[in-house]
Amino acid sequence: MSRPAARLGLLANHLSKQTTQRFSTNEASANAMSNQKPHPLTMIPGPIEFDDKVLEAMSHYAEAHTAAPFVQTFGNTLKLTRQLFLSKDANAQPFIIAGSGSLGWDIVASNFVESGENVLVLNTGYFSSAFADCLQVYGAKVDQVTAPIGDRPTLEQVEAALKQKFYKVITITHVDTSTGVLSDIKAISQLVHKVSPDTLVVVDGVCSVASEEIKFDEWGLDYVLTASQKAIGAPPGLSVSYASARAIKTVENRKTPVSSYFASLPRWIPVMKAYESGKPAYFATPAVQNVYALHEALSQFATSDESVQKRIADHKATSDKVKDAVANLGLKTVAVSRENSAHGMTAVYLPQGVVNTDLLPALLKKGVTLAGGIHKEIATKYFRIGHMGVSATRPQLGHVDTVLKHLSETLNELGYKA
Amino acid sequence: MSRPAARLGLLANHLSKQTTQRFSTNEASANAMSNQKPHPLTMIPGPIEFDDKVLEAMSHYAEAHTAAPFVQTFGNTLKLTRQLFLSKDANAQPFIIAGSGSLGWDIVASNFVESGENVLVLNTGYFSSAFADCLQVYGAKVDQVTAPIGDRPTLEQVEAALKQKFYKVITITHVDTSTGVLSDIKAISQLVHKVSPDTLVVVDGVCSVASEEIKFDEWGLDYVLTASQKAIGAPPGLSVSYASARAIKTVENRKTPVSSYFASLPRWIPVMKAYESGKPAYFATPAVQNVYALHEALSQFATSDESVQKRIADHKATSDKVKDAVANLGLKTVAVSRENSAHGMTAVYLPQGVVNTDLLPALLKKGVTLAGGIHKEIATKYFRIGHMGVSATRPQLGHVDTVLKHLSETLNELGYKA
Numbered sequence: 001m002s003r004p005a006a007r008l009g010l011l012a013n014h015l016s017k018q019t020t021q022r023f024s025t026n027e028a029s030a031n032a033m034s035n036q037k038p039h040p041l042t043m044i045p046g047p048i049e050f051d052d053k054v055l056e057a058m059s060h061y062a063e064a065h066t067a068a069p070f071v072q073t074f075g076n077t078l079k080l081t082r083q084l085f086l087s088k089d090a091n092a093q094p095f096i097i098a099g100s101g102s103l104g105w106d107i108v109a110s111n112f113v114e115s116g117e118n119v120l121v122l123n124t125g126y127f128s129s130a131f132a133d134c135l136q137v138y139g140a141k142v143d144q145v146t147a148p149i150g151d152r153p154t155l156e157q158v159e160a161a162l163k164q165k166f167y168k169v170i171t172i173t174h175v176d177t178s179t180g181v182l183s184d185i186k187a188i189s190q191l192v193h194k195v196s197p198d199t200l201v202v203v204d205g206v207c208s209v210a211s212e213e214i215k216f217d218e219w220g221l222d223y224v225l226t227a228s229q230k231a232i233g234a235p236p237g238l239s240v241s242y243a244s245a246r247a248i249k250t251v252e253n254r255k256t257p258v259s260s261y262f263a264s265l266p267r268w269i270p271v272m273k274a275y276e277s278g279k280p281a282y283f284a285t286p287a288v289q290n291v292y293a294l295h296e297a298l299s300q301f302a303t304s305d306e307s308v309q310k311r312i313a314d315h316k317a318t319s320d321k322v323k324d325a326v327a328n329l330g331l332k333t334v335a336v337s338r339e340n341s342a343h344g345m346t347a348v349y350l351p352q353g354v355v356n357t358d359l360l361p362a363l364l365k366k367g368v369t370l371a372g373g374i375h376k377e378i379a380t381k382y383f384r385i386g387h388m389g390v391s392a393t394r395p396q397l398g399h400v401d402t403v404l405k406h407l408s409e410t411l412n413e414l415g416y417k418a
Numbered sequence: 419m420s421r422p423a424a425r426l427g428l429l430a431n432h433l434s435k436q437t438t439q440r441f442s443t444n445e446a447s448a449n450a451m452s453n454q455k456p457h458p459l460t461m462i463p464g465p466i467e468f469d470d471k472v473l474e475a476m477s478h479y480a481e482a483h484t485a486a487p488f489v490q491t492f493g494n495t496l497k498l499t500r501q502l503f504l505s506k507d508a509n510a511q512p513f514i515i516a517g518s519g520s521l522g523w524d525i526v527a528s529n530f531v532e533s534g535e536n537v538l539v540l541n542t543g544y545f546s547s548a549f550a551d552c553l554q555v556y557g558a559k560v561d562q563v564t565a566p567i568g569d570r571p572t573l574e575q576v577e578a579a580l581k582q583k584f585y586k587v588i589t590i591t592h593v594d595t596s597t598g599v600l601s602d603i604k605a606i607s608q609l610v611h612k613v614s615p616d617t618l619v620v621v622d623g624v625c626s627v628a629s630e631e632i633k634f635d636e637w638g639l640d641y642v643l644t645a646s647q648k649a650i651g652a653p654p655g656l657s658v659s660y661a662s663a664r665a666i667k668t669v670e671n672r673k674t675p676v677s678s679y680f681a682s683l684p685r686w687i688p689v690m691k692a693y694e695s696g697k698p699a700y701f702a703t704p705a706v707q708n709v710y711a712l713h714e715a716l717s718q719f720a721t722s723d724e725s726v727q728k729r730i731a732d733h734k735a736t737s738d739k740v741k742d743a744v745a746n747l748g749l750k751t752v753a754v755s756r757e758n759s760a761h762g763m764t765a766v767y768l769p770q771g772v773v774n775t776d777l778l779p780a781l782l783k784k785g786v787t788l789a790g791g792i793h794k795e796i797a798t799k800y801f802r803i804g805h806m807g808v809s810a811t812r813p814q815l816g817h818v819d820t821v822l823k824h825l826s827e828t829l830n831e832l833g834y835k836a
Contacts, residue, residue, distance in 0.1 A: 063465070100515075236704065237705030237707070290653075
């Protein structure tokens with residue numbers, strides 16, 4: 001119990017710091033274009049601000065998980081998930097399961113890896129390390145290529161590691177939410193297919209899916225896991241993932257049984273297939289209302305290759321705006337270059353003399369919630385801004401402008417001159 | 419993969435059968451007292467009809483999982499969970515985790531049992547068998563005492579089994595949703611404490627919590643698992659459970675590490691303790707909106723011993739009404755006696771000549787969703803009525819009256835004369 005307990009102290013310290021003071025509704029202007037009650041703008045790297053219709057779908061009236069309208073909605077949501085990953089491979093398989101994003105790690109560790117098999121983890125921060133922890137719980141032998149904070153492993157390092165021994169799986173954290181570092185999953189996947197073609201390419205896309213480009217089939221990915229509450233723009237509560245035909249075969253050909261129950265893909269595959277073909281099936285009760293909300297969120301942007309790509313472009317434009325503003329303030333991002341920076345969030349080093357315990361409560365008083373640091377080696381030295389979903393795709397809502405204005409003013413009030 | 423796949427066919431057949439025909443809103447009268455859109459009455463053994471305020475809480479605006487208002491709400495929800503179980507033991511521990519009810523089985527199997535240890539499963543139906551499956555996935559050696567369909571194991575049978583060998587855990591399905599059979603967890607727990615005092619008493623309360631009496635401390639229970647979507651009356655998506663101090667110690671004193679990651683209690687304990695003491699913590703992102711809904715649901719009935727007991731009494735009264743009406747129609751319940759019948763649902767054998775594929779679609783046309791059978795040996799021979807939550811506690815909504823009226827009329831139309 002010591003590791004999680006120790007980690008907790010750190011996290012309790014460094015997650016978005018907030019006073020207990022409630023937000024004053026007089027100061028809520030940025031939500032004027034929505035039907036929602038005035039509230040502080042939630043601009044952290046997930047959960048994020050919602051579209052009104054997505055939120056309304058969360059309060060869908062009671063419906064049996066086997067009722068025809070829900071069966072149709074769940075089936076359509078699975079189809080939209082295929083589109084989200086720009087995948088045309090009918091033998092690939094989407095999964096939507098009640099749970100947090102991390103449940104995807106258990107799926108990887110207990111389905112694609114058998115006890116004693118080797119996994120290579122590319123480490124770009126806190127969440128890469130946690131993924132490695134999860135893999136080890138289920139018996140994987142984990143090696144890691146760890147980049148300096150703010151950077152990512154080089155292709156040369158990855159190639160050298162792949163040549164050392166056979167890895168059943170390589171895991172890449174597409175965006176590590178602790179650092180805002182973006183991995184080049186396309187280049188890494190190409191490398192894996194060249195150097196170690198039998199290695200499954202697994203991507204933790206919790207903080208990247210719907211804000212970063214992902215071409216599942218074209219890039220030869222085998223499994224991408226994400227969650228409902230980040231760039232997809234739905235409330236938290238759903239694990240969303242996508243497996244290649246090769247990944248499914250790997251599970252089917254295991255020598256030992258899958259080492260989890262709730263996260264067991266062989267138990268979920270027939271359920272997902274049934275719903276997508278318009279029939280109900282049961283393994284565990286789906287989160288009906290959350291699925292309705294996910295369906296609404298995906299319907300708004302994942303109906304064609306073009307609409308998905310438009311969303312990625314919107315996130316890139318918003319990210320550039322935030323990063324330009326941060327640079328103009330004379331602040332440094334944790335990610336060492338634009339090229340390896342995420343487009344849905346920005347991790348920013350605090351200037352000398354300013355601390356999160358002053359900055360974040362001051363911003364909250366102005367109606368903006370940002371997040372503190374979470375990477376244990378630098379946790380108190382930086383803060384994080386989320387700019388995903390409607391905050392990225394609808395500049396007319398003014399979310400990012402509000403954040404940047406208040407950030408600049410507050411830093412000034414705290415004695416920092418850009 | 420063969421077992422789940424085979425089971426699927428059965429389930430797809432026998433879950434609530436419905437045509438694709440949409441419900442005609444003209445026929446929706448039973449929801450006249452609510453703010454919700456007219457919709458078919460969902461009277462299955464969960465998910466159930468919602469209170470308006472619970473549903474409204476599901477569309478709570480975006481909030482960080484670490485924001486002060488959410489921290490307070492989550493902390494209060496954990497306190498209400500203590501009250502739900504009538505527990506005063508400060509060393510007992512509530513857990514609220516994003517997931518389905520079945521996640522509680524993984525928690526039991528991977529935290530309280532080590533590979534190779536013996537578990538005794540008291541089997542009263544489909545869900546007891548599934549719990550046994552889950553235990554075996556994580557390495558438990560499972561013995562079962564299986565009752566005839568509709569009945570429950572006798573205390574003598576349980577005592578004899580407990581004397582055969584040492585069981586680390588005994589599992590009791592309080593209400594098996596497949597049969598509507600109620601287990602006498604008080605008597606069994608007393609027996610276990612007398613005959614095998616070191617055995618942990620684990621209760622699957624998915625379909626019993628908030629509709630059946632449970633005195634956690636007084637009855638010496640060690641772990642009760644449930645879900646948000648049944649008698650508690652919130653939407654599906656949350657695993658809700660409660661562990662005794664003894665159960666927590668068992669996890670802490672394991673010789674081998676906990677054999678799951680997302681379901682690992684040592685990873686969740688510090689998080690739950692932090693939130694209950696008013697501080698944020700992180701292991702995996704909580705389902706913020708679902709927690710707000712659960713908070714609203716629990717606030718409505720779990721604020722005192724008396725308010726919890728009132729809810730149990732309301733469920734008993736409603737259950738008696740349904741079971742009297744079913745008996746008056748000349749129909750037989752699956753549970754062999756009133757004494758071993760659940761109070762939140764009723765499983766009813768179809769009369770000769772009436773089949774679910776006629777009965778359930780006909781009822782749906784009248785605006786009522788009931789469920790088909792799920793116990794594999796009798797699946798086509800019975801149907802199930804849920805009567806939990808507002809449908810049980812607010813007779814003025816007319817939910818049960820509507821069901822009973824339409825059931826009687828429809829059976830008549832299908833040629834059955836009571």
